[in-house]
Amino acid sequence: MSLTRRETLGAVLSSWFAGVLAGRGMARASNPRDHQTSPLTLWYERPASKWVEALPLGNGRIGAMLFGDPAQERLQLNEDTLWAGGPYDPSNPEALGALARVRELVFAGRYAEADALANEKMMARPLQQMAYQSIGDLLLSFGDEPSVQQYRRTLNLDSATATVGFLQGKRRYEREVFVSAVDQVIVITLRCNTSRSLNFDVMLRPPVGLQPAPVSQSEGGGDIVMRGRNAGQGGVPGALTWEARARVVTRGGHVRTNGSGVSVVAADSVTILVAMATSHRSYEDLSADPGEIVKRQLAGAARKSLVALRADHVAEHRRLFRSVSLDLGSTQAAQRPTDERVKNSPHTEDPQLAALYFQFGRYLLISSSRPGTQPANLQGLWNESLTPPWGSKFTININTQMNYWPAQMTALGECVEPLIALVRDLARTGMQSAKVHYGARGWVAHHNTDLWRATAPVDGAQYGLWPMGGAWLCTHLWEHYEYNGDARYLAEVFPLMKGAAEFFLDTLVVEPGTDWLVTCPSMSPENLHAAGVAICAGPAMDRQILRDLFQQCIEAARILGIEADFAAQVQRALARLPPDRVGHEGQLQEWLEDWDMQAKDLHHRHVSHLYGAFPSSQINMDDTPGLAAAARRSLQIRGDEATGWGIGWRINLWARLREGEHAHAVLERLLGPERTYPNLFDAHPPFQIDGNFGGTAGIAQMLLQSYAGRIYLLPALPPAWPTGRVEGLRARGGFAINMEWRNGELRGATIRRATPAAALSGTAGSAHLYYRGQGLVLMPKADQGARIKWDGSRLVAIS
Ligand code: FUC
DSSP: OOOOHHHHHHHHHHHHHHHHHTTOOOSSTTOTTTTTTOTTEEEESSOOSSGGGSEEEEOSSEEEEEOOOSSEEEEEEEETTOBSSOSOOOOOTTHHHHHHHHHHHHHTTOHHHHHHHHHHHTSOSSSSOOOBOOOEEEEEEOSSOOOOEEEEEEEETTTTEEEEEEEETTEEEEEEEEEOTTTOSEEEEEEESSTTOEEEEEEEEOOTTOSSOOOOEEOSTTEEEEEEEOOOBTTBOOOOEEEEEEEEEEESSEEEEOSSEEEEEEESEEEEEEEEEESOSBTTBOOOOHHHHHHHHHHHHHTSOHHHHHHHHHHHHHHHHTTOEEEOOOOGGGGSOHHHHHHHGGGSOOHHHHHHHHHHHHHHHHHHOOTTSOOOBTTBTOOOOSSOGGGGOEETTTHHHHHTHHHHHTTOGGGGHHHHHHHHHHHHHHHHHHHHHHOOSSOOOOSEEOTTOOOSOOSOHHHHOOTTHHHHHHHHHHHHHHHHOOHHHHHHHHHHHHHHHHHHHHHOEEOTTSSOEEOSSBOSTTOOOTTSSOOBSSOHHHHHHHHHHHHHHHHHHHHHTOOHHHHHHHHHHHHTSOOOOBOTTSOBOSSSSSOGGGSSOTTOSOOGGGGGTTTOOSSOTTTOHHHHHHHHHHHHHHOSOOOHHHHHHHHHHHHHTTOHHHHHHHHHHHHSTTTBOTTSOBBSSSBOTHHHHHHHHHHHHHHEEEETTEEEESTTOOTTOOSEEEEEEEETTTEEEEEEEETTEEEEEEEEEOSSOOOOTTTTTOEEEEETTEEEEEOOOSSSOEEEEEOSSSEEEOO
């Protein structure tokens, strides 16, 4: 249900008056509609008391979590190359010697023994990879707890700025923070409506437990510096140096140095610029000089006016962010502070919360993954700990891939660059794992990697002994091409795909008694099968990933007109991969054997065997309806409850099965307080960012899907979103699509060409559109695009 304008305004005004009477009115009393009606703002009436209430800001490389306490402001800081350890080679030279025996044991059905031997001989040294670190905090201390009124804290997704505002007596204080991708600094401004009213101390604080603890020092000219060396881990010594430098500039009043930082005295307004860097240039080159980098960045930023810094930041953010808009309708629920909306969401209709969550996901990707930065890790960019959950690393048996699911569809293909760069690195380090662990050509990465691009199997055979992480990542290389159509790019990444495929040409083995080629040892990620262990041969997911990788190599070689012999070899291996199988419960078999109903955990969070239905499209409703029905049965058996990312995956799958109402019901679980923290971060729990991205992708999938040369409009629109509009979603083949719907039915759409046509087989640059089983083929141009409408029974071109 959407609100009329009168209802909306009435609700806002009455809640504003109630707030004023209770002594906690709006940030700007002169404009009560300011934040409450902005559909792209997260807002709160309290400071953050926990990290998962603080607001994330970032430019891909450096990030901050803003807490907003009036008495002591805390910005928890990150730099995305500050990890534990240094370059290391985790290869285990004993692994290759054990490989043949482990295979024999698996094929003899002696799984527990195979698992034990793999654990003893085949795992990486050290067994754990290195953890992502926090750099510490910037603290602004204002003295005693002030008595504050009209407190408000906001994060505006459209400008990527956060604010804190409150009244203290007659003084109105305002803080604003943004992290500029243009100038590579955090910019914090503080203002008061009364002159000479800003008095506070500024210091940098190292993360709890860092040894030796670096100290915050003032350096004259209003600078505060903290520098240090990263921690070692698992016998790998810390090899990075890092520096954080803050510059405090006041208007009115003055700055005085104190032992650990600076004191601001009687200023009218204050700007603080923060720069951070490490000595990391690449996973093997640590020769950068962080001191020189932060000085240069601060000097560059300090030369610009605050107005220019802000305008450049906002323009750069909007260039990406504004490419997609989404309106799913709004109810009164949207007038409440964001934390209340999350808490209320299980029993309120709040379609706008889904739209906000969608745009928050896009905001997080822009803020944690930009060309030249590290990819978004398990926590994106934001981590306050030296020992975060799962090391806040890159887990590549689902999590890192899921981070990038929304990227192409929501017009953020540029943000995928760090993932492509990661694959470039892994294709080098992974050659060592391929050679030492398997005696194979090409490259391999298992289920996890870190800043140092470690590729050997870690954590234990149940988690790590899965050779498909790199191959899965390669499908993202191809996907990037499907959306951008750039053959030069394809030629550049082709050798990475080829190297991944070569590894499997060398390591696939014949399943005894058949002619099928299977992976062994492997697993269906982290799921224990009938024998109570994960180790097995030829699980469904491996075959599905290999079908994609092999087909994409063949297609790329054809498009580029190269490597015909290699493509023919791959084609032969492809023909010998076992097909997907349907088991006795009508389910899609997770393993070669019909073990699904004997698995230890029928509701396991991973739905690895459904990779074929999403993110892949090998299994789909039109081309393989039988397998799609089996995937549906598997999904039913698994159930809807899972970790945040597990739920995120399920939303996308139900959307692919065109069950909008079910997809929406699962999305509601994700948006509720058990899976979403007050700051909208996903709760695995604990916080893990993949659920945010899986949810964002799921919402996009409900509205638009493209695969197998076809584009489906509103394929899984739920009854909960009867009326709405989306602009700018992208489809494979290089199209940008706007759609409008009313009463649950498509009204019209515009399709334009957003990138050069991808030379995909079968489409010849045309858009094959489908809605409710009806098709229409168009050849849209970049400039004016093509307009179509739904006349109740057919899609009709109208220009
Ligand atoms: C995989 C998942 C866990 C967690 C971890 C980071 O191992 O099974 O749930 O998300 O990655």
